[in-house]
Amino acid sequence: MKAFAIPALLLAALVSTPAQAKLKVFACEPEWGSLVQELAGDKVDVDVGTSALQDVHVIEAKPSLIAKVRSADLLVCTGAELEVGWLPQLVRQSGNSKVASGPGSFMAAAQVKTLEKPTALDRAYGDVHPDGNPHVQMDPRRVLVIAKALDARLVQLDPANAATYQQRLADFTKRWLAAMSRWKAQAAPLRGRNVVVHHISWVYLWDWLGIQQIGALEPKPGVPPTSAHLASLIATTKGGNTLAIVRAAYQDSKPSDWLSDRTGVPAVALPFSVGGDAQSKDLFGLFDSTISKLLGAAK
Secondary structure, three states: OHHHHHHHHHHHHHHHOOOOOOEEEEEOOHHHHHHHHHHHHHHEEEEEOOOOOOOOOOOOOOHHHHHHHHOOOEEEEOOOOOOOOOHHHHHHHHOOHHHOOHHHEEEHHHHOOOOOOOOOOOHHHOOOOOOOOOOHHHOHHHHHHHHHHHHHHHHHHOHHHHHHHHHHHHHHHHHHHHHHHHHHHHOHHHOOOEEEEOOOOOHHHHHHHOOEEEEEOOOOOOOOOOHHHHHHOHHHHHOOOEEEEEEEOOOOOHHHHHHHHHHOOOEEEEOOOOOOOOOOOOHHHHHHHHHHHHHHHHO
């Protein structure tokens, strides 16, 4: 009996010891879910909390999202108070202290210099973000900085797969730099042109491409367009060498279409995040589509 006892015990131990579990990542927005996939591949399981067809300022903290946060090892979100209306509630109700702070909480906007930091915090000015404009995903230069910081965080949390993360970062960096060079060359005709926007979401894209924003359909950030305000933009839009009236895929088309009808300036819906249109299946597609649609408006 003793001859069989040791193998039986070993077999029992092997059966009871699970394989190393994959790192579980909860990404607040599709662009960060896509970036995690680029850097980690099949070494992680990724849940994305929102879609490109949702306004991430105003997401409901549903039980399904709470459950995903509860099981997460790493939270990857924009930060800069973009998700302030729902993310703290998700974390609190999940009871998951790993992602409340420290290595398990990664905020993309905190990794880069933000633009449009307000000099005064007053809700009378609309939806003001004290840490600056949070929509950093629209600048590929900043995306690369964020990718390097996120890769370091993955290595910190999952050192067993460090070599994979580092190799995938090197591969992503090479492809991303080549794509950035291509996008910048393609977008050269857009430099110096003007745009009117629905919401002030695009400052990083304009900064990268050398485009000037001359008006916004919202009278204040987060305040819905009014008829009087739209009417006040007609002369500005007509007389400003205006390329397009730009909105995100999730935003109502009526205000931009109204202004377009009265000025002859094309209204253009840009994806704004991965999944915002058929071409934007990943981060590369997001910028391919964005540049293509802006160039289409220039014709």
